[in-house]
Amino acid sequence: MKKNLIIIVGPTAIGKTSLSIDLAKDFNCEIISCDSRQFFKEMQIGTAVPSKEELAAAPHHFIQNKSIFENYTVGDFEKEAIYKLEELFLTNDYAILVGGSGLYVDAILKGFDEFPEIDISVRQEVASNYEESGLNYLQTELEKRDPDYFSAVAKENPQRMMRALEVCIGSGKPYSSFLNQKKNTRNFTPIIIGLETERSVIYDRINQRVDIMIKEGLLAEAKDLFKHKDLNALQTVGYRELFRYFDGEISLEFAIEEIKKNTRRFAKRQLTWFKRNENTKWFDYLTDRKEFVRFINEIIHNS
Numbered sequence: 257m258k259k260n261l262i263i264i265v266g267p268t269a270i271g272k273t274s275l276s277i278d279l280a281k282d283f284n285c286e287i288i289s290c291d292s293r294q295f296f297k298e299m300q301i302g303t304a305v306p307s308k309e310e311l312a313a314a315p316h317h318f319i320q321n322k323s324i325f326e327n328y329t330v331g332d333f334e335k336e337a338i339y340k341l342e343e344l345f346l347t348n349d350y351a352i353l354v355g356g357s358g359l360y361v362d363a364i365l366k367g368f369d370e371f372p373e374i375d376i377s378v379r380q381e382v383a384s385n386y387e388e389s390g391l392n393y394l395q396t397e398l399e400k401r402d403p404d405y406f407s408a409v410a411k412e413n414p415q416r417m418m419r420a421l422e423v424c425i426g427s428g429k430p431y432s433s434f435l436n437q438k439k440n441t442r443n444f445t446p447i448i449i450g451l452e453t454e455r456s457v458i459y460d461r462i463n464q465r466v467d468i469m470i471k472e473g474l475l476a477e478a479k480d481l482f483k484h485k486d487l488n489a490l491q492t493v494g495y496r497e498l499f500r501y502f503d504g505e506i507s508l509e510f511a512i513e514e515i516k517k518n519t520r521r522f523a524k525r526q527l528t529w530f531k532r533n534e535n536t537k538w539f540d541y542l543t544d545r546k547e548f549v550r551f552i553n554e555i556i557h558n559s
Contacts, residue, residue: 402424
């Protein structure tokens, strides 16, 4: 029997977790998360980790399995996730991959790209310029050197932009030219489902989710992590804005509005990334679950 990996993508707050659990029950299989924010056990509320009830409803992997103090890369995830898939496929013809981190989805589908070694002097130069001029330097330089990657990258993530800029400067080629070069053979058939709806609905759902996070204790969670604010894992929406509040730069009300605004921007970038894959079948997020099952079975039957 062929092995089938059902992949569920889409913007944040669209309902990917709920659908993945329903399909895991329908196909009696397990779920691999590729949400890079949910890997870390210290970050729960701000990353919308599935609830205890949701985690109990179907076996999950790569949820809060790492610490923010570990250096965990997309390459590490690719190796571990592929190993886990091979293990699952020994006893099951199905598995589900779900999450909004496009780079991590691509790593599972196509393999992690290989980049040239970059001289340490280039890295030091980029780091020094960033310290001196801030995000604006990274954004301006990256847009100039690699507009394609710049259009998709998280503009508020300095680590990712620094890495891309290092490659651009050190190699003399755009960072994006090294992406998707490696074509790994996979022992599964990917069935990619995208969830979408009107942008206004996505934004409303995001705003509501942020309000719920605040009520559930995001402020206290971020306060506990504040002393570690410079760690790479914490350079993310929901924490970075509250760190600015704790630093006295902005008010709490403004910080919450910034979380909503930056999450909406993040969702827009997610859609841009996932829409590039022509093999994705898009559904409205309110589509009846039976339609998803019918679509998956149709793909399996015709493959």
